[in-house]
Amino acid sequence: MSGLPIDFKFRKERRKVGKERNVAVWGPLNPPLELGIRGTHVAVDWDICTGCGICAEICPQRLYEWVQTPNHPTSERKPLPAREPECVQCHRCETKCPVQAIRIVVPGPTGWRRAMDPLGFLQMGGGIVYGALYGPALGLMVLFWAGWLMLAIGVPLFLSIAIYFKKAGRPVEGKSIADTTVLVDTGTYALVRHPQTLGAILMMSASILISQHWLIAILGITVSAWNYRWVVKEEKGLLVKFGDEYKDYMQRVPRMNLLIGIIRLLKRRDRRR
């Protein structure tokens, strides 16, 4: 046994040499003595793993399957992250593995989600620039100025992850700051559970009001609806990741209703006095 944890930079420094039951295999590979790493977002270094079984036992998604590895020096069975896409990034396996053989990496956006982020930025930028240069297409000046006010509220909310997660989220070195290891419920997260998405929706709505252009409106409504749907899905994973702590957070703080969030926060502060 090397005594070293899994190589954090394996995706840059190792080569993908194939697949096992649809799970990526990262070399070097020289069976039965050298077995490499299995998985990309749930990565297990089989050359470090001692086959203790803790990861398979505690994974709430039950995504590991055992593979027999006769004559390997550290153990003769290894956990394969067979249903890797079902990982909810709770980090339990990563923190409990006694030999640090596991690395959990939050996957970047895929499929439609990958297209939605640039479309959202295009909608925001396009509508605001159009409105600022040519004025609102429908000429409704009250809505035009309401849009600028909405933008002023949306921007700081949108920056919530960058402002609060770095410190309060205690991210692990080498990982995205969005991948928090503790529940963040301070700052804008004390008002709503998803300030960044709320900020994005407000900015897209602002863009609609400022431009008053039909194309900007269609784009903004589509991307906003997609973002909201994504948040609902993401919360299912957060419930598994943080358990009762997240349930309690859901009781205290609304998902995205800023007005209710402010009222509840003021009431909580009142009670503490």
Ligand code: SF4
């Ligand atoms: S917890 Fe670590 S050592 Fe134990 S089986 Fe899982 S990967 Fe291997």
Ligand code: SF4
């Ligand atoms: S991070 Fe959580 S859900 Fe993902 S593999 Fe590990 S224990 Fe399972």
